[in-house]
Amino acid sequence: MALASTESVSTSTSTSYDFGPAVGLSCRECGALYDLGPNFACIECFGPLEVAYPWSTGRELAADQVGEALRARIESGPGSIWRYAPLLPVPADVATKPNLAPGWTKLVKADNLAKELGLRSLHVKDDSGNPTHSFKDRVVAIALEAARTFGFHTLSCSSTGNLAGAVTAAAARAGLDACVFIPAGLEEAKIVMASVYGKRLVAIEGTYDDVNRFCSELIGDPIGEKWGFVNVNLRPYYAEGSKTLAYEIAEQLGWRLPDNVVIPVASGSQLTKIDKGFQELIKLGLVEEKPYRIFGAQAAGCAPVSAAFKAGHDVVRPVRPDTIAKSLAIGNPADGPYVLDIARRTGGAVEDVTDEEIVDAVHLLARTEGIFAETAGGVTVGVLRKLVADGRIDPDAETVVLNTGDGLKTLDAVSAGARPTATIRPSLDAYRAAFPDNS
Amino acid sequence: MALASTESVSTSTSTSYDFGPAVGLSCRECGALYDLGPNFACIECFGPLEVAYPWSTGRELAADQVGEALRARIESGPGSIWRYAPLLPVPADVATKPNLAPGWTKLVKADNLAKELGLRSLHVKDDSGNPTHSFKDRVVAIALEAARTFGFHTLSCSSTGNLAGAVTAAAARAGLDACVFIPAGLEEAKIVMASVYGKRLVAIEGTYDDVNRFCSELIGDPIGEKWGFVNVNLRPYYAEGSKTLAYEIAEQLGWRLPDNVVIPVASGSQLTKIDKGFQELIKLGLVEEKPYRIFGAQAAGCAPVSAAFKAGHDVVRPVRPDTIAKSLAIGNPADGPYVLDIARRTGGAVEDVTDEEIVDAVHLLARTEGIFAETAGGVTVGVLRKLVADGRIDPDAETVVLNTGDGLKTLDAVSAGARPTATIRPSLDAYRAAFPDNS
Numbered sequence: 001m002a003l004a005s006t007e008s009v010s011t012s013t014s015t016s017y018d019f020g021p022a023v024g025l026s027c028r029e030c031g032a033l034y035d036l037g038p039n040f041a042c043i044e045c046f047g048p049l050e051v052a053y054p055w056s057t058g059r060e061l062a063a064d065q066v067g068e069a070l071r072a073r074i075e076s077g078p079g080s081i082w083r084y085a086p087l088l089p090v091p092a093d094v095a096t097k098p099n100l101a102p103g104w105t106k107l108v109k110a111d112n113l114a115k116e117l118g119l120r121s122l123h124v125k126d127d128s129g130n131p132t133h134s135f136k137d138r139v140v141a142i143a144l145e146a147a148r149t150f151g152f153h154t155l156s157c158s159s160t161g162n163l164a165g166a167v168t169a170a171a172a173r174a175g176l177d178a179c180v181f182i183p184a185g186l187e188e189a190k191i192v193m194a195s196v197y198g199k200r201l202v203a204i205e206g207t208y209d210d211v212n213r214f215c216s217e218l219i220g221d222p223i224g225e226k227w228g229f230v231n232v233n234l235r236p237y238y239a240e241g242s243k244t245l246a247y248e249i250a251e252q253l254g255w256r257l258p259d260n261v262v263i264p265v266a267s268g269s270q271l272t273k274i275d276k277g278f279q280e281l282i283k284l285g286l287v288e289e290k291p292y293r294i295f296g297a298q299a300a301g302c303a304p305v306s307a308a309f310k311a312g313h314d315v316v317r318p319v320r321p322d323t324i325a326k327s328l329a330i331g332n333p334a335d336g337p338y339v340l341d342i343a344r345r346t347g348g349a350v351e352d353v354t355d356e357e358i359v360d361a362v363h364l365l366a367r368t369e370g371i372f373a374e375t376a377g378g379v380t381v382g383v384l385r386k387l388v389a390d391g392r393i394d395p396d397a398e399t400v401v402l403n404t405g406d407g408l409k410t411l412d413a414v415s416a417g418a419r420p421t422a423t424i425r426p427s428l429d430a431y432r433a434a435f436p437d438n439s
Numbered sequence: 440m441a442l443a444s445t446e447s448v449s450t451s452t453s454t455s456y457d458f459g460p461a462v463g464l465s466c467r468e469c470g471a472l473y474d475l476g477p478n479f480a481c482i483e484c485f486g487p488l489e490v491a492y493p494w495s496t497g498r499e500l501a502a503d504q505v506g507e508a509l510r511a512r513i514e515s516g517p518g519s520i521w522r523y524a525p526l527l528p529v530p531a532d533v534a535t536k537p538n539l540a541p542g543w544t545k546l547v548k549a550d551n552l553a554k555e556l557g558l559r560s561l562h563v564k565d566d567s568g569n570p571t572h573s574f575k576d577r578v579v580a581i582a583l584e585a586a587r588t589f590g591f592h593t594l595s596c597s598s599t600g601n602l603a604g605a606v607t608a609a610a611a612r613a614g615l616d617a618c619v620f621i622p623a624g625l626e627e628a629k630i631v632m633a634s635v636y637g638k639r640l641v642a643i644e645g646t647y648d649d650v651n652r653f654c655s656e657l658i659g660d661p662i663g664e665k666w667g668f669v670n671v672n673l674r675p676y677y678a679e680g681s682k683t684l685a686y687e688i689a690e691q692l693g694w695r696l697p698d699n700v701v702i703p704v705a706s707g708s709q710l711t712k713i714d715k716g717f718q719e720l721i722k723l724g725l726v727e728e729k730p731y732r733i734f735g736a737q738a739a740g741c742a743p744v745s746a747a748f749k750a751g752h753d754v755v756r757p758v759r760p761d762t763i764a765k766s767l768a769i770g771n772p773a774d775g776p777y778v779l780d781i782a783r784r785t786g787g788a789v790e791d792v793t794d795e796e797i798v799d800a801v802h803l804l805a806r807t808e809g810i811f812a813e814t815a816g817g818v819t820v821g822v823l824r825k826l827v828a829d830g831r832i833d834p835d836a837e838t839v840v841l842n843t844g845d846g847l848k849t850l851d852a853v854s855a856g857a858r859p860t861a862t863i864r865p866s867l868d869a870y871r872a873a874f875p876d877n878s
Contacts, residue, residue, distance in 0.1 A: 112611075
C-alpha cells in the first residue's frame with residue numbers, strides 16, 4: 001500500500017512494509033507525504049511526521065471499512081488494543097505475535113467521586129491495569145511492531161524510568177534485544193523495574209536532556225543502525241498507540257463520545273492523539289458526530305502549556321520541572337502548541353494543580369473509588385476538581401478523566417502521611433480505648 | 440432457595456438471602472448442611488464449611504443450567520469474574536453493583552519460558568492484572584457481596600499486608616466502612632497500600648497469629664456484630680472466589696482442562712478451590728472429563744505441606760515461616776491436608792524452592808516473558824522448573840503455572856541485584872568503551 005512516488009517524497013528504499021491500513025507518513029506542519037519508514041522529521045520543514053491513513057488522505061473507503069461492519073469487526077476482536085488493528089499502523093495478524101497485548105483497561109463508572117465533586121456522570125479510564133501498569137504499554141506495543149517490521153534487532157529509548165520498564169518488558173516478551181538509557185541517580189524502584197527484564201540498562205551521567213541528546217547521536221552512528229528508539233525514530237508509530245485510549249473510551253461508553261475528557265499533558269502527544277482518535281471515530285461512522293471538550297492537566301511545578309493557555313500564547317516557553325508528578329515532568333513539551341490549539345478549538349482548557357493538590361487528589365480517588373493512582377492520576381483528578389469548582393466543567397455533562405499509571409510506582413508521594421490509624425495491644429479494651437465511638 | 444429445615448441444621452433466622460445458585464453451607468468433614476449465613480465452622484464437628492450448590496447436592500439441573508447453554512451465558516457475560524456468576528454464591532445482578540470487578544486476567548502463552556524449560560506447551564495465568572494486583576481481589580469481591588447481603592456495614596480482615604489493601608480498596612468502591620488489622624512493624628509499602636483508601640488500619644502489637652486471635656475475639660464481641668471479616672466469618676464465600684481461576688484457565692484454553700497446573704500454597708485454600716472449579720466444569724458439561732495433575736508450590740522457608748507430602752504424612756506439622764515469599768508465609772495452613780489429598784489423588788506433587796531459587800525464577804519469568812511477578816510467582820515458576828528437571832512434569836503435556844501477584848509489591852526481593860549495566864558519560868566513545876562488542 002506504499003504511495004506512488006509521484007505523490008510522496010521518497011526517503012527510503014522501495015521495500016513494501018506491512019503496516020496494515022497505514023499508507024505513509026505525513027508532515028503535521030507542511031503536509032508533505034513520505035513512504036513508511038523509520039523517520040520522524042520532515043526533510044522539507046523539519047515538522048514532526050505522523051502516520052497517514054486512507055481516511056486522512058481523502059481516499060474512498062470500502063463499505064466494510066466503515067460504520068456497522070467495522071464496529072462488528074472490532075467487537076469480535078481480542079480484549080486488547082489489537083481489536084483496533086484496522087485503525088493502527090500494524091499488520092492484521094499483530095495479535096498472534098508475542099507482545100504484551102496491552103489495553104482494553106477498565107472504564108470505571110465513578111459514582112462516588114462524581115457525587116463528591118457534584119457531577120452527574122463521571123468515568124475514570126484506568127490505565128493502571130496495563131501489563132507494566134502505565135499507558136506506556138500501549139505506545140510501546142505499536143513501536144515494537146514497527147521495530148520488527150523494519151528488521152531492527154534492538155529496542156531502545158530515553159526514559160526517566162517508566163518507559164524504560166515498558167520497553168524492556170516488551171522486548172523480553174518479543175525476544176528482541178534492548179538497551180535503554182536513563183539519567184544516573186534515579187529512584188531504586190524505577191531501576192528495579194528497568195533492570196528486572198534482563199536487558200541492558202545504561203545510566204548516563206547527566207540530566208534527562210543529556211540522555212535525549214545522546215540518543216539522537218546514537219541514531220546517527222553505526223552503533224544505532226538497527227536500533228528502534230521507540231520515542232525517537234519510531235515516534236510516529238509509537239504515538240499512534242495513544243489513539244486506542246480514545247477508541248476504548250468511546251466503545252466502552254457504547255460507541256458514544258463523552259462531553260468532556262481530562263487528559264494529562266507531558267509532551268502533549270497523548271492529548272493530541274486522543275483528539276485524533278475521536279475525529280477518526282466520527283469520520284469512519286463508528287460514533288455520531290457531537291461536540292466534545294478536551295482539557296489538559298499539568299502539575300504546577302511543570303506547567304508550561306497551562307501557562308501559555310492562560311496567557312493566550314500560541315507558543316510554549318520551556319520551564320525547569322520541579323514536581324512530584326515526575327512522569328509528566330517534561331519542561332519543553334514537543335506537542336505543546338497542538339495541545340493549546342485543541343483545547344481552544346474544542347472549548348476546553350489547560351489547567352494545573354500544586355503538588356499538595358495532587359496528593360489530595362490521589363487520596364480522593366483512592367477513598368471514593370478504590371483506585372490507587374500514580375501522581376499523574378492525581379494531576380488529572382485534581383484539575384478536574386478545580387475545573388468543576390470554578391464552573392468550567394458543566395456538572396450535568398458526561399466527563400471522563402484519565403488515570404495513566406499506578407500508585408505503586410509513586411509510593412513516595414503518599415507515604416509521608418501513611419500510617420496506621422492506631423497501634424494497639426491485641427485486646428478488646430485496647431480497641432475500645434482507641435475507638436470509643438465504634439458502633 | 441433456602442433448604443427445608445428437615446434437610447439441614449438450621450443455625451440462623453429464616454431470612455432468605457439471595458446468593459444466586461448457592462443452596463446452603465456444607466461441612467467439608469461430616470457433610471452436615473446449614474442454611475446460608477455468616478458461619479464458617481460446623482457446630483457438629485468443627486469442620487470448615489463451604490458453599491453448597493444444586494450440583495454438589497445431587498439435585499437435578501435444568502437444561503439451561505449446564506453445557507452449551509451455560510457456556511453461551513458465560514461467554515456473553517462481562518470481562519470479569521462476574522461472567523461466572525451462575526457458578527458463584529452471588530446474586531445474578533452482582534456486576535451492576537459497585538465493586539472492583541476483578542478477574543478475567545491474561546492467560547499468557549509462554550513460548551519463551553517453555554523453550555527455556557524444555558516444555559512443549561506452557562501458559563502463565565497472570566493475576567498481577569487484577570485491580571490491586573493480586574489474586575486477593577477475586578476472593579474479596581465475593582466476600583464483599585456476602586457482607587452486603589448479610590447487612591454488614593464494616594469489612595474487615597487480619598492481614599500481613601496484601602489482603603488489607605484489597606479489602607480497603609473494595610470497601611472504598613462499595614461505600615462500606617472498613618477496619619483492617621495488621622501486625623505492627625510491617626514494610627512501608629504495605630502500610631501505604633493499606634492506608635491510602637482512607638479506611639481504618641489498626642496495627643496490633645504482636646505477631647500475625649496474635650492479630651488472628653484478636654479478630655476471632657472481635658467477632659464474638661458486640662463491636663464486631665455487623666462486621667464481615669472476609670477471611671473469618673465470610674470465609675466460605677471468600678474462598679469460592681479462587682474457583683474463578685479454574686474457570687478462566689479452562690475457558691481461555693478454549694473450554695479445555697490443562698494436563699498440569701502449578702499453584703502456590705499458603706493456607707492451601709486456592710489450590711483446593713481450583714480443583715473444585717475443575718470438577719464443577721466437568722460436572723456441568725462445560726469441559727470434557729480428562730485427567731489433570733495438580734502441583735502445589737511452597738517456599739523452602741515455609742514448606743509444611745511440601746514436607747508432609749515428601750514424608751507421606753496426612754497431617755501437616757506447623758512451622759515458623761522464614762522466607763522472602765511473605766504472601767505465602769502461613770506456617771499452619773488450614774487446608775494443608777486437603778492439598779495433600781488432591782496432589783496425591785491427581786498424580787501431582789507438592790514441592791518447595793529456596794529463596795535463592797525464588798529470586799532466580801522471578802528473573803527468569805521477567806526476562807523470558809516480560810512478566811514481573813511477586814515472590815509467590817517466583818515460587819511457582821521455580822517449582823515448575825524443579826519438577827520438569829527431575830521428570831515429574833511431562834515435557835509434552837500442557838502446563839499452566841500461576842502468578843498470583845505483582846513484582847512491584849515485593850521489590851526488595853530483587854532490588855539487591857538491580858543496577859544499571861553500565862554508567863557512562865553521554866558520548867559515543869564512552870558507549871563503545873563500555874560495550875565493545877555492540878553490533
